[in-house]
Amino acid sequence: MPLILLSGFPSSGKTHRAKQLVDYFQGRIDANASQPTPDPRIARLRVHRIDDTSLGLSREAYREARTEKDARSTLYSAIRRALGRDDIVIADAMNFIKGYRYQLFCEAKALQTPSCVVHIGTPIDTCRSNNRLLLGDDTVDGGYPDDIFEDLVRRYEEPNGMTRWDSPLFTVIYDDPSPPCDAIWDALVGAEGKAKLVKPHQATVxxxxxxxxxxxxxxxxxxxxxxxxxxxxxxxxxxxxxxxxxxxxxxxxxxxxxxxxxxxxxxxxxxxxxxxxxxxxxxxxxxxxxxxxxxxxxx
Known part of the structure; x- marks a missing residue:
């Protein structure tokens, strides 16, 4: 089932958007279950949200090349394990390197399941302010140290909907009330639970x-x-x-x-x-x- 890659600057609101997507997808699944004749394909679906915190990854992992590589590898392995015929996987991470997004695109295609990228379009100054608030809040996972934050912003590679591994691309502006959930569902699951079958090509087999x-x-x-x-x-x-x-x-x-x-x-x-x-x-x-x-x- 589909892979949804969130991508955006650090502290851009990705987790908030990921939780909105989880609630929406779970709501569609629950609504299907309440129908007199539920669609069995939708009834089997499970929703997974994978992020750094759930995997025990620290913000400090992005300070050095070696630890960052290990963190990305841990995320990649967790996403790959979760992908399956009846699973919707929401990758709640920066996914800021286009080569990394390409690799995950190939993983999804090899499993004959669709994927998309949801770009969280929050201005850098807003992200910077959010990050400082998170750094001072002991009740949440916290933000990134200033030097790590600035380095990640500098290295961020914005998704490009013209490339096949970043499409379909959905952009969520920071003050939008919610992501375009209906459009994402239709693109990945199908308006009637019948999304187009993705056929693996030679490059992913x-x-x-x-x-x-x-x-x-x-x-x-x-x-x-x-x-x-x-x-x-x-x-x-x-x-x-x-x-x-x-x-x-x-x-x-x-x-x-x-x-x-x-x-x-x-x-x-x-x-x-x-x-x-x-x-x-x-x-x-x-x-x-x-x-x-x-x-x-x-x-």
């Missing part, structure tokens, strides 16, 4: 390794990506990080501020090959997965 040239393609494609990184670093000496567009790839590479040595890149490449040598993937999927892997480990 893993198959046992069988092609004789698969390892060659895996080796060649990943080396091409490294070559692009090395060429960019050579052509942009002294620059602190940067975004690299890779031919035939949907996502760019987001380089960290510190230059990457060839030995470090090759080590990450070998790790990726080891993880994926048992599966046969289309060439384009190898490239995108490798870029996702690099971006996640660069963070």
């Amino acid at each position: 893993l198959k046992p390794a069988s092609e004789s040239n698969y390892l060659y393609e895996l080796d060649r494609t990943t080396q091409e990506v490294l070559t692009h990184i090395q060429t960019w670093q050579k052509d942009h000496p002294g620059e602190e990080g940067g975004q690299i567009s890779i031919p035939e790839a949907e996502l760019p590479i987001e380089l960290p501020a510190s230059p990457l040595s060839l030995s470090h890149l090759q080590r990450m490449r070998r790790q990726f090959i080891t993880l994926n040598r048992q599966h046969t993937l289309p060439k384009s999927r190898i490239r995108d997965l490798f870029i996702d892997y690099l971006n996640t480990n660069f963070a």
Whole structure:
């Protein structure tokens, strides 16, 4: 069943909107149960809200790259476990990295279930004020330390409805009374409980390794990506990080501020090959997965 990714600045009101969605979806399920002839497909639905707090993740996890990576991995695993035929999963987190949203989009598509992104459009100054109030309130989970808040705002990658992994995209302005719940339900569950079936394409289906040239393609494609990184670093000496567009790839590479040595890149490449040598993937999927892997480990 559907995956709903909330995305927005820290302290933008995501949890408030997520709870509104939970109440709405649960209300539709309960209303169906009270009908003389309930729709069995809707009757089976369960609603899950997954957030940092429920997983025991601290705001301090976003202070360092290593702990942030672990936090994102914990969220990713929890969302992946909850996704199922009869489950509506609401991911109440910043989901601020487009590569991360792309990975979750692929997980949903592989399960033949729809997904959407709900962008919480709250101005930065309002988020900053909310965050300071939360920092001073001992009765709630609290806000982010100022330095972490500003860093997360700086790195936030806003959803783009023109990309398939961020669509359909629903934007909720900060003073809207509620999200467009009816539209979200219709897009994901269906006006009559009959949402369009999502068919997995080749890029989201893993198959046992069988092609004789698969390892060659895996080796060649990943080396091409490294070559692009090395060429960019050579052509942009002294620059602190940067975004690299890779031919035939949907996502760019987001380089960290510190230059990457060839030995470090090759080590990450070998790790990726080891993880994926048992599966046969289309060439384009190898490239995108490798870029996702690099971006996640660069963070």
